[in-house]
Structure formats: C-alpha cells, structure tokens
Amino acid sequence: MCGFEKTKQRGFTLIELVVVIALLAILAAFAIPRYAGLEREARSASILGVSGSIRSGAALVHGLWLSQEINPVVMEGNVINLTQGYPDATDISATLADLTGFTVVVNGAGNQAVFSKIGLSNCEVVYNDALAGSAPIISVDTDGC
Template sequence: MHTKIKQAGFTLIELVVVITILGILAAFAIPRFASLEVEARSAATQALGGSVRSGAALAHALWLAQGQPATVTMEGAVITMTNGYPNLATIDDTLSDSTGFTYAAGTGIFTKDGATGTCQVDYDEAAAGGAPAIAVDVSTC
C-alpha cells in the first residue's frame, strides 16, 4: 500500500526564489527611498526660506505701521530692526516654527539638521534703503 504524505511548508527552491525576488525588489526600492529623503530635506529647506521671507516682510510692515521704531513685537517676541527689517540676532524670532533647523545668529544661516551637504537658508541684513537678501541653497541636500 502506498500512503500519501502531505507536504507541509515550502521547498528549498521555493524559498530561494522568493528571497531572490525580494532582493531584486529591494535593489530598486532602496535608491528610491534615499531619493525621497533628499527631496524631503530640500522641500523643508525651501519652505523655511519662504517662512524667513514672510517673517521679514511682516516685521517690516509692522515697523512701517508703528512709525519705524528700533524694535517691534511679534507674537510676544521683541524683534530688533536694522534698516527696517529684522537683524541677524532676531530674524529667527519672526518664525512660528523652525523645528529641524539650527540657526547661527552670527552668520544668519539656518542649517537643516541631519543634512550631509549644503542644505541651508542664508539671511543677510538689509542695507540702507534695501531689503534683506535671503538665499536658499539646496544644492547638496
């Protein structure tokens, strides 16, 4: 008499095929995820650049409306003005949220935390009669 044995589980060949397919899929997926991380850092840095521009413009509008004082108060923060715009020491106080960035008040540079290359916003104080220069550099985020 022949008894039939039921197979339980996978054969070695089936497991090797599945592992090979997963390896091939991973080879294509990992670079895409790395690219998404770079794009996310770049987008966050560009968004911060827009926030810095908006914060400087709002402080300038408030400065004009209040008769051009030496300081203005925004959301409880005292902003020191230079030529009608926030100075390097207080531009970060005009932002509602700069989480994920480190600000160096001496240079006016916001650097994206965790970035391996240049991923920053550079704020230069306004010259007399002009507006501040705000540059976003995401060349090597």
C-alpha cells in the same frame, strides 16, 4: 493495496523558496534607492520651508513697520530691531515659531544669520540684512542635504 500511502505535500519546495527570495531581492534593489532619495528630498523641503518662513516673517515685520513707522517693533512679545524696515539678522529668528532641528549662527557683525540643519553642512538658509532701498537677501543651499 501495495503498502504505499500517498502523503500530502506540506510547505514550499526549495525552488519556490529560491524564486520568492530572488523576487524580494530584485524589489529591494529598486526600492532602497528610492527611499534614500526621499530622505534627501525631505531635508531639502525642510530647508525650503524655513526659507519661506523667514521670508514671511520679514514681510510681516516690514508691513508692521510701514503701518506704524516704529523701530523696534514688537511681535508676539518679541522685540525685533530693524534695518531698513526689515528684521536685523540678530532678531530674524524671533519671527519664526519653531526651529527644532536647526542651529542659528549670527556672524560677528550681526548682519548675517545662518540657519543650518543640525549635523549637515551645505544644508542651510542664509539671511542677510536689508540694504538701503532693498529687501533682505535670503539664499538657500541644499547641496549637502
């Protein structure tokens, strides 16, 4: 024997390490924008969920009013004043179970309630009192979500 011993290679070569890092960087470049988009979609879905809950609550109160013809109505211990058989803007939030993460602001006249996602502008649901012969107007703005 010549005095040279064969040693086993351990670990990765520098080229293999660079290739793996480059592949991870490429994957991250495609994945990060997707996750950012999912966050916006989740906030928008939250706003749409509140909008649906407001519509359902208003419909339940209206159905109760149609069957009993009383004003105000009491729902789950909450007294809800009505306008044209639908909840007032001042009382619409009483029809909702959970408003965690939202602020509710009722305008000075008491005919409009704005449900906003905390910390975001233009990410809101606006509830306007019912007018004679019509249901309340509920609009959704997800531009700032």
